[in-house]
Amino acid sequence: MTTETVSKKSLLTPFNVITGLILVMGAALTVWRFGWGIGAVTNLDNNNPWGLWIGFDLLCGVVLAAGGFVTSSAVYLFGMKKHHAAVRPAILTAFLGYLFVVIALQYDLGRPWRLPYPFVVQSGTTSMLFEVGLCVALYLTVLFLEFSPAALEWLGLKRLRNLIHKLTIALTIFGVVLSTLHQSSLGALYIIAPAKLHPLWYSTYLPTFFFISAIAAGLSMVMLEGWLTHKPLHDKMSEEYLAQHDDLYFGFAKGASFVLMGYFFIKVIGIAVDNEWNLLGTGWGQWFLFELLGFVLLPSVLYAIGTREKNLKLIRWTSLLTVLGIILNRLNVSVIAFNWHLPSEMRYVPSWQEIGVTVFVCTMLVVTFKFIATRMPIFYDHPEYKDEH
Amino acid sequence: MKRRNFLGLMGAAGVSATLATKAQAGGNVHFEGYPGSRGVLFDATRCIGCRKCEIGCNEVNNLAKPEKPFTDLTVLDTARRTENEAYTVVNKYDQEGGAPVYRKIQCMHCLEPSCASACFVAAFAKQPSGAVTYDESVCVGCRYCMIACPFEIPTYTYDDPITPKVIKCDLCDANIKAGKISVPGCVNSCPKEALVYGEREELLKIARNRIGANPDKYIDHIYGEREVGGTSWLFISGVPFSEIGLREDLGVTSGPELNSGALSVVAMVPALWPLLLAGVYGITRRTDKINTQEKADAVAQAITETQDKANSDMKAAMERARNDKEATVKREVAKALEEAAKAAEEGDVEKEEEGA
Amino acid sequence: MEHAFYTLQDFLLYTKGWAYILMGASLVVFVAYWKFLFSRDKD
Ligand code: SF4
Ligand code: SF4
Ligand code: SF4
Numbered sequence: 001m002t003t004e005t006v007s008k009k010s011l012l013t014p015f016n017v018i019t020g021l022i023l024v025m026g027a028a029l030t031v032w033r034f035g036w037g038i039g040a041v042t043n044l045d046n047n048n049p050w051g052l053w054i055g056f057d058l059l060c061g062v063v064l065a066a067g068g069f070v071t072s073s074a075v076y077l078f079g080m081k082k083h084h085a086a087v088r089p090a091i092l093t094a095f096l097g098y099l100f101v102v103i104a105l106q107y108d109l110g111r112p113w114r115l116p117y118p119f120v121v122q123s124g125t126t127s128m129l130f131e132v133g134l135c136v137a138l139y140l141t142v143l144f145l146e147f148s149p150a151a152l153e154w155l156g157l158k159r160l161r162n163l164i165h166k167l168t169i170a171l172t173i174f175g176v177v178l179s180t181l182h183q184s185s186l187g188a189l190y191i192i193a194p195a196k197l198h199p200l201w202y203s204t205y206l207p208t209f210f211f212i213s214a215i216a217a218g219l220s221m222v223m224l225e226g227w228l229t230h231k232p233l234h235d236k237m238s239e240e241y242l243a244q245h246d247d248l249y250f251g252f253a254k255g256a257s258f259v260l261m262g263y264f265f266i267k268v269i270g271i272a273v274d275n276e277w278n279l280l281g282t283g284w285g286q287w288f289l290f291e292l293l294g295f296v297l298l299p300s301v302l303y304a305i306g307t308r309e310k311n312l313k314l315i316r317w318t319s320l321l322t323v324l325g326i327i328l329n330r331l332n333v334s335v336i337a338f339n340w341h342l343p344s345e346m347r348y349v350p351s352w353q354e355i356g357v358t359v360f361v362c363t364m365l366v367v368t369f370k371f372i373a374t375r376m377p378i379f380y381d382h383p384e385y386k387d388e389h
Numbered sequence: 390m391k392r393r394n395f396l397g398l399m400g401a402a403g404v405s406a407t408l409a410t411k412a413q414a415g416g417n418v419h420f421e422g423y424p425g426s427r428g429v430l431f432d433a434t435r436c437i438g439c440r441k442c443e444i445g446c447n448e449v450n451n452l453a454k455p456e457k458p459f460t461d462l463t464v465l466d467t468a469r470r471t472e473n474e475a476y477t478v479v480n481k482y483d484q485e486g487g488a489p490v491y492r493k494i495q496c497m498h499c500l501e502p503s504c505a506s507a508c509f510v511a512a513f514a515k516q517p518s519g520a521v522t523y524d525e526s527v528c529v530g531c532r533y534c535m536i537a538c539p540f541e542i543p544t545y546t547y548d549d550p551i552t553p554k555v556i557k558c559d560l561c562d563a564n565i566k567a568g569k570i571s572v573p574g575c576v577n578s579c580p581k582e583a584l585v586y587g588e589r590e591e592l593l594k595i596a597r598n599r600i601g602a603n604p605d606k607y608i609d610h611i612y613g614e615r616e617v618g619g620t621s622w623l624f625i626s627g628v629p630f631s632e633i634g635l636r637e638d639l640g641v642t643s644g645p646e647l648n649s650g651a652l653s654v655v656a657m658v659p660a661l662w663p664l665l666l667a668g669v670y671g672i673t674r675r676t677d678k679i680n681t682q683e684k685a686d687a688v689a690q691a692i693t694e695t696q697d698k699a700n701s702d703m704k705a706a707m708e709r710a711r712n713d714k715e716a717t718v719k720r721e722v723a724k725a726l727e728e729a730a731k732a733a734e735e736g737d738v739e740k741e742e743e744g745a
Numbered sequence: 746m747e748h749a750f751y752t753l754q755d756f757l758l759y760t761k762g763w764a765y766i767l768m769g770a771s772l773v774v775f776v777a778y779w780k781f782l783f784s785r786d787k788d
Contacts, residue, residue, distance in 0.1 A: 034550060035550060036548075036550055037547060037548045037549055037550035037553065038547045038548075038550075038553065039546075039547030039548035039549075040548065040550075042547070044547060045547070046470065046471070046472065046535065046541070046543075046544040046545065047470070047541060049532035049533075049535035049536055049545060050532065050533075050536055073666070076670070077666055077669050077670045077673060078669060078673060079673035079676065079677065081677075108531075109529055109530050109531055110528070110529065110530015110531075110532070110545065110553035110554070111528070111529055111530045111552070111553065112529075112530075114527075114528075114529040114530070115529060117510050117527055117529055118509045118510050118529070121510065121527055122510050122511050122512075122527050123509075123510070123511065123762060123765075124508045124509040124510050124511035124512070124758070125511075125757075125758055125761035125762045125764075125765055126505070126506050126511075126645060126648060126652065126754065126757045126758050126761055127506065127507050127508055127509035127511075127533065128507070128648065128651065128652075129507065129509040129531060129533050130509035131655055133509060134765075169670060170776055173662075173663050173666045173667065173670070174772065176662060176666055177658060177659050177662045177663060177666075177772070180658050180662060181655065181658050181659070184658075185651070185655070188648075188651040189533070189536075190536075191647050191648060191650075191651055192503055192506060192507055192536070192537045192644050192647050192648055193536055193537060193539075194640065194642075194647065195539045195636065195638065195639050195640075196536070196539075204650060204651075207651055207654070418750075418753075418756060420750060420751060420752050420753045420756060421751065422751055422752060423751045423752070424751075500752065501752055501753050501754050502754065505754050506754055506757075511758060515751075515752050515754060515755070517751070643753065644754075645752075645753045645754040645757055646753060648757070649753070649757060652757065652761055652764075655764070655768075656764040656765075656767070656768055659768040659769075659771055659772055660767075660768065660771050663771075663772065663775045664775070667775070667779060
């Protein structure tokens, strides 16, 4: 037995093979997209200028990365100090989430190299997209700084690491401010299109809806991620992380349950203030109720039962349900209930290439996460900095 | 490109802030649009669907010739929208038991354009002339303007990988400013005077007069007078507007107005959130401190208590020890004396033995 | 230079430019002010 055959064997896992294939396909699609234009690979047209890349990659990507600001503010600002072991995984996910949102955006923009234009050439300050862009850029920087201690510990750059560590509170507060702004302004993007978005989803409360649901999404993502990373990264997790884990679940599940209940009510209020009760009886209304009852109210109640009965399994599955519900909501607003007035043959359905690029970007995210989490002190404390928190 | 970059904006703002006019200082601001700005009135009762306006537009803008020639009127049988190669299109709307009605569509040149409100590089601008123009040199290609336009007008050159851009009618602003033409190409080539170019105020008067003079012929509404805050293109028609593809559910609120509510909240978030969060953090830290203090106090007290107890125990132990010691000493002394006495006795015996 | 605004859009473009500058300023000032406020506390 030589070491060579061993390493070869371990490289050819099904995970690696599939990942490799996806990356090859992604590279090909990238060449196609940038060589032949957006039109060559997407089903976007003049009636449907935004598709999957905005609806999923941008809207869902950003909302699912909300775990970063939710966890760091819970731990550093709201006194859930004993859960500090959960901060790093959440920050890393958020950082990578935003990073890959920005990468995915390059595919959708007509001239991606002009991305800094709003800030350096001419600012369209009336645009909600201006705010989204500004906040995402700033927040990506904040997340990078928040994440950097882990990398600096790994690299052994003590001084710099300690300097940044001192900024934790300020960074956390900036993070909350910026997250509040751009989570809500993603919803506000659609305020300008009352004629195109179905009235049940359109509301002047859209920014609030997006922000509140982002909190629920953030909490749920932290739980879901803890669940998904548990097996593959178990040996990388510190005793402390593991010990606090169940407790964290119960705390976060309570929080998510309450937030979802609030979200449920503001959604209903949204219907009431626009007097859209009659629309609930239509086909779109049923679809709306499906989302509201099945993916907002139900998870809220399930979380509550889960924490009351200390049922970890139920909580985990509920976190998945919540995350799927938020994705459904974002897709409803951006794709499914958007342009609902158009005849069906003019409606948008993503092309396989669009889906391919999305899968490609998600895969890159997972690979990067794995690379970092298996090397840097994410799920455990670096021995030299153990007692600081 | 030079219009408004951030620094320029700051400079300009700095100077003019001191000279702020009443209008911009007041909270309840109202804007009337550029005085004397121009637009076009389209009269659907006059349009015969000849597509001459499409030809005119195609020519003044040097667009590629379409596959089917403009003279081919079968094109009208399918509904069309504006395209990259067609800034304007005419559609046919069949009427039950009557002649079909035709309607031309192009950018409406909104008084408060949604596209401008949406663009994050301010590529669109409402010009004093009335035109809403687009500046390709700053466009990033996000296509949010297309999402925002309630009339679904702007198009995008998706197939261009290097310099894709948004395309829409510019009310022939560039050509008119360059002095090439004085009237938009489409208006100029209409044989039926279904199109009138002029100051919007004048056009509104003309429209009202036509409706007033022929109340049976016209629907009593000028489409574009108030729709989405008003548009520079105005439409009058003999059939309901929704029947000729003009949506009547767009409301009268303009894009900038829709946005302004959310925009005004934006500034409050960075101004107030930190105060609130810092407060929460302060409270958490204080609670922590009080908790630690209490804990420390409790520990200290516990320590003193134990110490006291330890002290008294110690004292007792010492006492006991002292007593013990005394007893031991006594015992030892007694023992020693005894031994000494014994030794003395023995000595005596020895001496006696020696002496004997 | 006197600004005369004829459209709400132009007005918003101008005022929101200022709003954004002030938002940035507020964040910077808050940090400094917080330091000032607590610099005498020893803990
Ligand atoms: S105004 Fe000019 S650009 Fe617009 S449709 Fe008419 S001819 Fe074309
Ligand atoms: S019709 Fe559309 S593209 Fe034209 S000015 Fe209005 S919003 Fe802009
Ligand atoms: S596509 Fe261009 S013009 Fe349209 S909103 Fe984006 S940057 Fe502005």
